[in-house]
Amino acid sequence: MSESNLLSELIDALRRLPGIGPRSAQRIAFYLLERDRDSGRRLAAIMAAAMDRIGRCNTCRTLTEASLCSICANPKRDQSLLCVVEHPADIVAIEQATDFSGGYFVLGGRLSPLDGIGPAELELGRLQGRLAAGGVRELILAISPTIEGSATSHYIAEMAAAQQVPVTRIAHGVPLGGELEYVDGGTLAHAFSGRQPV
Amino acid sequence: MPTALQPGFVLHRRPYSDSSLLLEIFTAEHGRLVLIARGVKGAKRTGAAQAALLQPFQPLWLSWSGRGEVKTLTRAEAAGRALALTDTRLYCGLYVNELLMRLWPRQEGSEPLFLAYQMILAALGREVVPEQSLRQFELSLLTAMGYELVLDRVVDGGIAVQPEEHYLLIPGQGLRRALAPGASSVSGETLHRLAQNAPLLEPRHRREAKRLLRQALAPHLGSKPLRSRELFRKPDN
Numbered sequence: 001m002s003e004s005n006l007l008s009e010l011i012d013a014l015r016r017l018p019g020i021g022p023r024s025a026q027r028i029a030f031y032l033l034e035r036d037r038d039s040g041r042r043l044a045a046i047m048a049a050a051m052d053r054i055g056r057c058n059t060c061r062t063l064t065e066a067s068l069c070s071i072c073a074n075p076k077r078d079q080s081l082l083c084v085v086e087h088p089a090d091i092v093a094i095e096q097a098t099d100f101s102g103g104y105f106v107l108g109g110r111l112s113p114l115d116g117i118g119p120a121e122l123e124l125g126r127l128q129g130r131l132a133a134g135g136v137r138e139l140i141l142a143i144s145p146t147i148e149g150s151a152t153s154h155y156i157a158e159m160a161a162a163q164q165v166p167v168t169r170i171a172h173g174v175p176l177g178g179e180l181e182y183v184d185g186g187t188l189a190h191a192f193s194g195r196q197p198v
Numbered sequence: 199m200p201t202a203l204q205p206g207f208v209l210h211r212r213p214y215s216d217s218s219l220l221l222e223i224f225t226a227e228h229g230r231l232v233l234i235a236r237g238v239k240g241a242k243r244t245g246a247a248q249a250a251l252l253q254p255f256q257p258l259w260l261s262w263s264g265r266g267e268v269k270t271l272t273r274a275e276a277a278g279r280a281l282a283l284t285d286t287r288l289y290c291g292l293y294v295n296e297l298l299m300r301l302w303p304r305q306e307g308s309e310p311l312f313l314a315y316q317m318i319l320a321a322l323g324r325e326v327v328p329e330q331s332l333r334q335f336e337l338s339l340l341t342a343m344g345y346e347l348v349l350d351r352v353v354d355g356g357i358a359v360q361p362e363e364h365y366l367l368i369p370g371q372g373l374r375r376a377l378a379p380g381a382s383s384v385s386g387e388t389l390h391r392l393a394q395n396a397p398l399l400e401p402r403h404r405r406e407a408k409r410l411l412r413q414a415l416a417p418h419l420g421s422k423p424l425r426s427r428e429l430f431r432k433p434d435n
């Protein structure tokens with residue numbers, strides 16, 4: 001190929017984005033260069049600013065450009081209800097779908113010893129510190145029910161129990177509108193053992 | 199041509215591209231293998247059901263194709279109910295999987311080791327911390343690796359282990375009689391129990407057996423500690 005270096009570097013950089021394959025990367029690069037350089041320049045400037053200026057909230061570890069995110073800074077939020085999630089995207093999902101008005105704590109992943117992610121890598125000491133500081137009356141675990149997620153939930157639940165903080169876990173089970181016949185065995189077993197009086 | 203369906207387990211899985219999973223699996227005939235499960239992530243119902251199935255501790259029937267080191271999963275079916283490991287059992291399960299990932303080579307089948315793996319999973323389904331079964335699994339792993347731990351005789355002279363005596367493990371060699379019980383010695387009684395797969399009734403039996411197996415595994419693990427052991431440690435307050 002006789003492409004210039006910059007062009008192939010741009011395509012290569014785009015290709016690293018999730019969901020973008022080599023063909024899409026090429027299409028985006030050509031589109032921006034041929035038809036919309038303004039959008040390209042704007043994207044580059046915002047991208048650079050975002051990468052430099054967006055950090056982690058001091059309290060909940062979500063992504064924010066301030067030292068305290070908008071949820072932690074909001075006095076109307078009840079920080080005695082603390083919801084633990086894996087990623088900032090989970091906060092967005094919960095905020096959109098529920099009327100939860102407590103605070104959050106973002107782990108940034110799950111405990112996965114086989115990937116070399118232990119309690120230290122997840123900075124669980126920070127969560128420990130927040131529980132030890134007192135004032136949390138319910139710790140809500142909203143962590144994926146995978147093997148690593150369950151191990152993470154259990155580890156945090158033990159940590160909270162040592163501080164006498166009550167722990168709850170979001171329910172796992174049959175998706176709304178789902179038909180039992182098509183639900184996998186593990187989910188069905190979970191839903192069955194977690195049945196509730198009606 | 200895909201292989202015939204084989205019994206196996208997922209030891210570990212990682213996302214691979216947007217829609218696929220990279221699976222470390224363990225089978226009787228082919229040992230540890232890396233498989234790619236394509237198109238199992240994402241919103242599609244069939245894919246999601248496959249992804250839910252391809253979890254550790256779920257007995258599976260698996261077939262795959264490909265010649266390279268990384269093969270492609272062609273079919274996966276449940277071979278029984280998933281073991282719903284909770285609490286500390288889950289840590290034990292992760293520990294066992296990490297041991298296999300670290301110490302058992304790829305593409306080396308071992309029927310006895312696969313059987314030992316099924317036994318420890320069954321034990322985890324029954325007890326919270328099945329010490330006796332964990333130690334038997336560790337012994338089976340050492341044996342399969344070609345480093346069988348001789349529990350009933352000492353190294354030099356081959357004198358039989360006596361219940362009332364105490365012994366030390368000399369790495370790479372075997373047991374030697376200790377002059378007196380010490381911090382790293384193991385009693386002949388515990389050794390007998392381990393050799394006969396008898397219950398480790400007393401706390402001292404469990405403590406000694408655990409330490410002995412840890413010493414025996416240490417040279418094979420080298421300087422990189424097992425990460426799953428961190429989970430058992432209580433977080434500092």
Ligand SMILES: [Zn+2]
Pocket residue numbers: 057058059060061062068069070071072073
């Ligand atoms: Zn915050």
